[in-house]
Amino acid sequence: xxxxxxxxxxxxxxxxxxxxxxxxxxxxxxxxxxxxxxxxxxxxxxxxxxxxxxxxxxxxxxxxxxxxxxxxxxxxxxxxxxxxxxxxxxxxxxxxxxxxxxxxxxxxxxxxxxxxxxxxxxxxxxxxxxxxxxxxxxxxxxxxxxxxxxxxxxxxxxxxxxxxxxxxxxxxxxxxxxxxxxxxxxxxxxxxxxxxxxxxxxxxxxxxxxxxxx
Amino acid sequence: xxxxxxxxxxxxxxxxxxxxxxxxxxxxxxxxxxxxxxxxxxxxxxxxxxxxxxxxxxxxxxxxxxxxxxxxxxxxxxxxxxxxxxxxxxxxxxxxxxxxxxxxxxxxxxxxxxxxxxxxxxxxxxxxxxxxxxxxxxxxxxxxxxxxxxxxxxxxxxxxxxxxxxxxxxxxxxxxxxxxxxxxxxxxxxxxxxxxxxxxxxxxxxxxxxxxxxxxxxxxxxxxxxxxxxxxxxxxxxxxxxxxxxxxxxxxxxxxxxxxxxxx
Numbered sequence: 001x002x003x004x005x006x007x008x009x010x011x012x013x014x015x016x017x018x019x020x021x022x023x024x025x026x027x028x029x030x031x032x033x034x035x036x037x038x039x040x041x042x043x044x045x046x047x048x049x050x051x052x053x054x055x056x057x058x059x060x061x062x063x064x065x066x067x068x069x070x071x072x073x074x075x076x077x078x079x080x081x082x083x084x085x086x087x088x089x090x091x092x093x094x095x096x097x098x099x100x101x102x103x104x105x106x107x108x109x110x111x112x113x114x115x116x117x118x119x120x121x122x123x124x125x126x127x128x129x130x131x132x133x134x135x136x137x138x139x140x141x142x143x144x145x146x147x148x149x150x151x152x153x154x155x156x157x158x159x160x161x162x163x164x165x166x167x168x169x170x171x172x173x174x175x176x177x178x179x180x181x182x183x184x185x186x187x188x189x190x191x192x193x194x195x196x197x198x199x200x201x202x203x204x205x206x207x208x209x210x211x212x213x214x
Numbered sequence: 215x216x217x218x219x220x221x222x223x224x225x226x227x228x229x230x231x232x233x234x235x236x237x238x239x240x241x242x243x244x245x246x247x248x249x250x251x252x253x254x255x256x257x258x259x260x261x262x263x264x265x266x267x268x269x270x271x272x273x274x275x276x277x278x279x280x281x282x283x284x285x286x287x288x289x290x291x292x293x294x295x296x297x298x299x300x301x302x303x304x305x306x307x308x309x310x311x312x313x314x315x316x317x318x319x320x321x322x323x324x325x326x327x328x329x330x331x332x333x334x335x336x337x338x339x340x341x342x343x344x345x346x347x348x349x350x351x352x353x354x355x356x357x358x359x360x361x362x363x364x365x366x367x368x369x370x371x372x373x374x375x376x377x378x379x380x381x382x383x384x385x386x387x388x389x390x391x392x393x394x395x396x397x398x399x400x401x402x403x404x405x406x407x408x409x410x411x412x413x414x415x416x417x418x419x420x421x422x423x424x425x426x427x428x429x430x431x432x433x434x435x436x437x438x439x440x441x442x443x444x445x446x447x448x449x450x451x452x453x454x455x456x457x458x459x460x461x462x463x464x465x466x467x468x469x470x471x472x473x474x475x476x477x478x
Contacts, residue, residue, distance in 0.1 A: 061470055080469040085383030095374030
């Protein structure tokens with residue numbers, strides 16, 4: 001636990017899914033909400049409202065106060081790298097640590113299967129990363145993340161560079177993950193996508209949720 | 215083994231060479247004559263001062279005086295090691311890590327040298343300890359500052375790549391090991407070049423000095439081998455420590471990348 005905040009209790013968090021408690025830093029919060037396993041929370045809001053800040057705190061990538069629990073177990077109670085393996089953050093602009101796609105994921109049946117579902121041609125595995133389109137990189141980052149079979153996905157504009165048909169393919173992948181019990185927090189500017197995907201919706205403005213829970 | 219001593223005439227000749235360079239700069243409009251004059255005077259004053267101080271210190275053969283001179287050298291190195299990086303940590307950490315790594319690398323190899331190969335009596339004898347520390351300190355300082363510079367600029371530039379690994383469950387060590395290795399390799403390139411060129415392309419400074427001072431060339435080369443080995447070891451220690459400590463400072467116990475620890 002971090003100083004100054006009373007420790008969230010284990011008995012008021014979801015036993016399956018994500019529970020955010022008193023989560024805040026200097027830029028946004030405090031936040032408190034639940035996303036049950038298999039559900040999708042869509043967060044909307046203007047640029048700079050703190051959406052990425054929230055997702056980064058949930059993935060424990062930025063210093064913060066408060067805590068997040070997954071399936072009843074708190075982030076602060078486990079090594080950070082184990083938390084991030086289960087609560088995978090997919091930033092709007094994915095990073096690559098080498099120019100070869102195969103340094104990021106092996107060429108195996110799982111990768112091929114996920115790539116086919118994302119509408120990616122098999123050849124991208126052998127292309128240098130810098131030669132791929134933004135949309136291809138976005139979907140490869142999703143494949144890279146889904147390979148870990150995460151219990152929660154924190155997605156920041158995952159379809160911003162995709163056309164309508166491909167967006168629907170990615171949404172089908174998200175629904176499949178949800179059917180397997182993955183909780184999803186989706187930041188989206190696309191009102192139609194929000195309507196299609198949301199089990200829960202919140203709007204963010206100036207670092208705080210506004211309006212009613214829906 | 216009689217050293218060839220230089221007299222006033224030789225000194226005037228050396229000064230004349232500098233004046234010649236200044237004249238050439240004026241004729242060719244190189245615009246470096248002012249810098250040349252200042253650098254020339256500065257060099258002469260610094261070296262004469264150093265020579266006088268060393269003459270005084272060697273004459274006293276006092277441990278405290280020797281330690282005082284060494285402390286001054288280490289402070290100056292701490293300042294220099296951290297002065298030329300573009301991307302920097304906040305000052306206390308920047309100079310702290312640079313100075314600590316430089317000092318550790320230097321002290322270890324100086325002690326190895328003084329207690330094994332050279333064995334002056336007593337082992338802290340100023341005549342051996344001070345020049346030897348100076349030689350090693352300068353080298354370790356270079357390697358340490360190169361290592362820090364490489365790591366700091368790479369981490370600042372590769373933020374997205376490092377976080378991409380963290381996001382997928384890498385520990386901070388797994389995410390930064392590649393960059394740490396690259397920083398150490400870069401820091402050691404000048405030393406490796408120096409070792410490869412030694413004796414073939416250049417005659418190393420110490421060996422040149424000793425031969426000019428009348429030492430048998432084979433004995434001088436043995437000296438050079440030992441010193442070169444001490445240099446490369448000290449550089450390796452300094453470069454590794456500074457890269458590891460800098461990367462630790464740029465991350466935290468929760469494995470986050472903390473670029474907010476860089477100076478703005």
